[in-house]
Amino acid sequence: MNCPNCESPQNKLQDITVSTTSVQREKLCLQCGLEFITIEEFISDTFLVRKKDGRKERFNKEKLFNSLAHAAHKKHAVPEALTKLVTEVEDHVVTQGNEIESRLLAEVVMNRLKRVDMVTYIRYAASYRAFVSADELLDDIRTTLDNVTYVPPEQPLLFDVDVVPNTESTNSKTVIRLQSS
Numbered sequence: 001m002n003c004p005n006c007e008s009p010q011n012k013l014q015d016i017t018v019s020t021t022s023v024q025r026e027k028l029c030l031q032c033g034l035e036f037i038t039i040e041e042f043i044s045d046t047f048l049v050r051k052k053d054g055r056k057e058r059f060n061k062e063k064l065f066n067s068l069a070h071a072a073h074k075k076h077a078v079p080e081a082l083t084k085l086v087t088e089v090e091d092h093v094v095t096q097g098n099e100i101e102s103r104l105l106a107e108v109v110m111n112r113l114k115r116v117d118m119v120t121y122i123r124y125a126a127s128y129r130a131f132v133s134a135d136e137l138l139d140d141i142r143t144t145l146d147n148v149t150y151v152p153p154e155q156p157l158l159f160d161v162d163v164v165p166n167t168e169s170t171n172s173k174t175v176i177r178l179q180s181s
């Protein structure tokens with residue numbers, strides 16, 4: 001690891017602490033003199049999600065499933081299809097390394113979701129992209145609609161085919177809330 005201050009790769013190992021699950025190294029940057037510590041940690045097959053505030057939490061399939069089910073509120077979501085989508089997302093993200101930023105994870109979910117169900121996608125995007133402006137979200141929806149011309153035949157349908165966005169009862173709950181910034 002390079003120096004976090006000056007990015008110099010030249011450093012001197014000053015101390016090392018080894019445990020069964022981690023190796024901690026105290027280093028001295030030979031260029032700027034910064035002392036820093038690197039930690040090499042054993043992570044089983046646990047995949048971590050790095051949140052906006054820097055905290056990390058384990059990738060939680062159940063949580064993702066529930067957030068999708070919530071976004072699909074009042075639509076006839078097929079649990080198996082939701083589970084499949086969650087598994088696909090997991091399979092995809094774990095190939096990217098040991099952890100992922102929460103917003104990138106949301107992007108992966110949304111990229112898959114918008115190909116399957118636009119209404120659920122919009123609801124999910126609205127709750128997970130509170131940091132974007134309404135214009136950005138609308139642009140994204142427009143772009144997505146422009147690009148929805150082809151659905152691979154093997155693409156599982158997330159919802160019953162005959163389900164049309166429910167106009168009688170869900171509108172009041174489908175308000176897209178965005179933070180004004």
Ligand SMILES: [Zn+2]
Binds near residue numbers: 007
């Ligand atoms: Zn340095």
